[in-house]
Amino acid sequence: MQKLKEQIKIIQKYKSKAQAIKYNAMILGIQNYYNIATMVNIDLGRIGYILTRILKNRLGKGNYKKDILYERRYSKYNYKVWNVNKITLFTLDACKFKVPKQYSPKKKTRIEIDRLYRYTELGDKNWEVLRAKVRYMYNSKCAVTNEYINGNNNFHIHHIIPQKNGGKDTLENLILLKPEVHRALHSKNAIEYYEGNQTYKMLLESLSKYI
Template identity: 30%
Template sequence: MTSQKKRTIKNLKEQIKKIKNKTTPKEVNKLNAMILGSHNYYKMATQVNLDFSKINFLVTRTLYNRLKNVMKKEHKISKAYQKLYREYNGKKYTISETTIFPIYGIKTKPPMNFTQETNNYTIEGRKIIHEKLGGNLNKLIEYALRNASEYNSTEYNDNRISLIAGQQGKCGITGEYLKIGDMECHHKNPRELGGTNEYKNLIWVCTDAHKLIHATVEDTINKYMDKINLDIKGLKKVNSLRKLVGNSDIQISS
């Protein structure tokens, strides 16, 4: 057994032990993040499907033995799960209302063949990268899983993670791919005004767009309008969200 495989097994088993000691959605989400992260990291390795089949056998045995008393028979399949693993029909394990990603469910991917045109410094280059990476959706979901807040409800954490998949990893206003460190989950109808944590009341937006939703000072509004350069469709989306938080429409002078 390779050292990488041993390390993957060890890390997953250690997280299972943590779940046994502290059975919370946050800890289960961390396990899912580790599974997805391993799939992302090893998806270009040769014969990786066989490796993850063996990893699945060893880790699932520990998972069942340690957590069988807290497992639920009814499964809660999130939109993120459906997006990433819907074609896998093996046995499912659900703990703290969170269904664990299939450890064996790795999808192999050939290495990207970069050309001189593939770079971040031209419109064409960025387009090629985005088309090949698909906005790096898996990385965004992994990030959200690792950073689920224990101070928010399970409903909120589940819906914010699922919404990344629902929006295809894109900002709900600009349509550009979201980036880790530049993405915020916004309540359309604010909680202080009676808004809920329901899926339909949430939207992922880039940080500048989020600031524009809440901005009230004209100079600040102009600053972020210049930064994100919205078209008419994007402006309508911003204004609809601004209205819900109690702010006036942004007008464009002709």
């Protein structure tokens, strides 16, 4: 609850797509975790009521204008909503009991957010927020080696299509790389760097075409 309140404050301050998507990721995470509880609609309804009051105080009066992603996920609900930079904030209490699945709520949330917002321009000038978002989306794994990357600063974000060539800050165009892999990609001998590993070599060769 406290984290959601803090995120609403951040949204009020920056009003960016990246922060709105982060809020929606938090909402999805809570819903995916608690929707296996039989009383989920009552429990989240109480918290949702408080959040609605906070949203109203921080972002003004809501309305019923919803983006296509909200309509797709919450088509059976008719809640008043708030839009931030063309992103509709998800509604916490729009959740009902579901039969538990085999995969984890965290993994399900990551898959859903990736599917919903893969082509959305994040438009956030705060690069640290963007880095954190991409790392979360790709589960802290290097796109080339598939190795888990430890630490908060031990990774690089790479634009598949460079910004100078029209590449945008969308999840579809951003990938997570180990620093040494990123350096190899931008070096003159990128392909030779992983000569002994055909998988890495093919991936680097594919990525280097856009540079």
